[in-house]
Amino acid sequence: MDLLNKIKEAGIIGAGGAGFPTYIKLNCKVEYFIINGLECEPLLQSDKYLMRNKSDEIVSTAEKIGDKIEAVHIVIGLKEEYYDEIRALRESIEKLNSKVELHLSSAFYPAGDEQTLVYEVTGRTIPPGGIPLNVGAVVSNVGTVFNIFEAIQDKPVIYKFVTVIGEVYNPSIIKVPIGTSVKECIEKCGGTTVDDYVVIMGGPMMGKLLSEESFENRVITKTDGAVLVIPADHYLAQREKMTIKHMKNQAKSACIQCHYCTDMCPRFLIGHPIHPHKIMRAVALSEDNDELFKEALICCECGICELYACPMGLSPKRINVYFKGKLREKGIKWKNVTNIFEGHVLRDYRKVPTKRLISRLALNKYVDQQIEEGEEISPEEVSIPLKQGIGAPASPVVKTGDKVEKGQLIGKIEEGKMGSNVHASVDGEVIEVGQNVVIKTMQVEVIP
Ligand code: SF4
Ligand code: SF4
Numbered sequence: 199m200d201l202l203n204k205i206k207e208a209g210i211i212g213a214g215g216a217g218f219p220t221y222i223k224l225n226c227k228v229e230y231f232i233i234n235g236l237e238c239e240p241l242l243q244s245d246k247y248l249m250r251n252k253s254d255e256i257v258s259t260a261e262k263i264g265d266k267i268e269a270v271h272i273v274i275g276l277k278e279e280y281y282d283e284i285r286a287l288r289e290s291i292e293k294l295n296s297k298v299e300l301h302l303s304s305a306f307y308p309a310g311d312e313q314t315l316v317y318e319v320t321g322r323t324i325p326p327g328g329i330p331l332n333v334g335a336v337v338s339n340v341g342t343v344f345n346i347f348e349a350i351q352d353k354p355v356i357y358k359f360v361t362v363i364g365e366v367y368n369p370s371i372i373k374v375p376i377g378t379s380v381k382e383c384i385e386k387c388g389g390t391t392v393d394d395y396v397v398i399m400g401g402p403m404m405g406k407l408l409s410e411e412s413f414e415n416r417v418i419t420k421t422d423g424a425v426l427v428i429p430a431d432h433y434l435a436q437r438e439k440m441t442i443k444h445m446k447n448q449a450k451s452a453c454i455q456c457h458y459c460t461d462m463c464p465r466f467l468i469g470h471p472i473h474p475h476k477i478m479r480a481v482a483l484s485e486d487n488d489e490l491f492k493e494a495l496i497c498c499e500c501g502i503c504e505l506y507a508c509p510m511g512l513s514p515k516r517i518n519v520y521f522k523g524k525l526r527e528k529g530i531k532w533k534n535v536t537n538i539f540e541g542h543v544l545r546d547y548r549k550v551p552t553k554r555l556i557s558r559l560a561l562n563k564y565v566d567q568q569i570e571e572g573e574e575i576s577p578e579e580v581s582i583p584l585k586q587g588i589g590a591p592a593s594p595v596v597k598t599g600d601k602v603e604k605g606q607l608i609g610k611i612e613e614g615k616m617g618s619n620v621h622a623s624v625d626g627e628v629i630e631v632g633q634n635v636v637i638k639t640m641q642v643e644v645i646p
Contacts, residue, residue: 201266201350208349209420209592209619213341213358214245215312217421217587219618220342224267230335231269232319233260233343235276235283236303236310237423239401240556241564243361244423245340246283247371247571249276252344253286257296259347264298267336271299274340275315278302306549307403308500312337314464323469323539326496327532341423354605355420356623362387363564364427365395370570375623377580377637380408380416383425386575390427396435398426402559403501407438417634419586420618433560434505437513442520445513450482452510459503459514462548465496469539472496474503474514481517488530494518495525495532506550506558580623581634584609589617594635600628601640608635 206221237245264272303309322333363369367388398405457475472493480487503514585591592609602622609620630636
């Protein structure tokens, strides 16, 4: 079986983003194969863990993929302050006599944004609304590359390394079978240190804050990498409660048109025609300006404008998200009017240092938390979604009462449809098949 088929069979999707099927993404020929190890969201550690502990696997697999897609440059992007990870990767490169290169960035946010990373490595701006392929590059997360290493050994994606951090007694990086409840991950880390808390899936900037109801049912999927627990009265949690009406009223009454939101916008800085300050000005007057509001469609929702840049505490990002929804309802799409995009001359001076961002977000107390690693969860039950990324859901190939083994195919993507296969992450018995396949774990008898 060739590499792409192995990747497809193993159900690999982007481990760090929206979950695009990897066998489709890597079906290309490019100049640059870039492996994203920047994990730019503050506090996250899972990719660092992989680069430290699985460097041979990552380097050797990166080279295999690079050769497959005929890449001239195979580049792992990471931060210059990742001393242990740089050492581990350099040792692997030397040991394996590999042509993989390292690209070291300063610690800024959002260094790991795909478009920002491509710009840093190649000096090329991906056109707004475009993909790295438009400038001769393809980007995969280090977690995805590690999953491809496993796929080459015929092992499908059945677990994730997840950082659990914040208000938990034992912050840890744990190995979690797909479908394990988030609650169980928190319990594995000693439980919460505060009674009244909220959970963010992912990082503090772009992660999703779970409502009480969604927390009850949320399980770890192939795209999850972090669980952040913060007090319910934390600034980040409180901001989420603001209504769009309130945000618009604030824009009308308090926007001073300083345009810091635009000046610091990472997409504006790589040359995209996005100007959040203009949107904030326009929304104060009317919602009838689709030509301008269209710019919201090329916002990557990194949050710099509202969580870092704006001196008035306003919400350009969420106003953008609001207009994105409205424009999509109307069927309006982004269209480029030029092919020439150039990064801003002051871009390097306007990068947001991660440390300063952490202070601004009032997350300092979690930076120096001792992170334990090496633990694995053995859940009594897993609930594995048949759809975990972009595309159609997989069709179940098991039924209630079936006994399944870890790694067995339980959901198959139909021929001709885009999506990903799904596999059992534990040995057990299927007790429910719906949008998720629920498996009750069976203890395997150890024969002495
Ligand atoms: S969230 Fe704000 S800073 Fe980030 S891309 Fe969108 S407009 Fe720019
Ligand atoms: S940074 Fe804030 S106050 Fe300044 S233009 Fe942007 S939204 Fe308005």
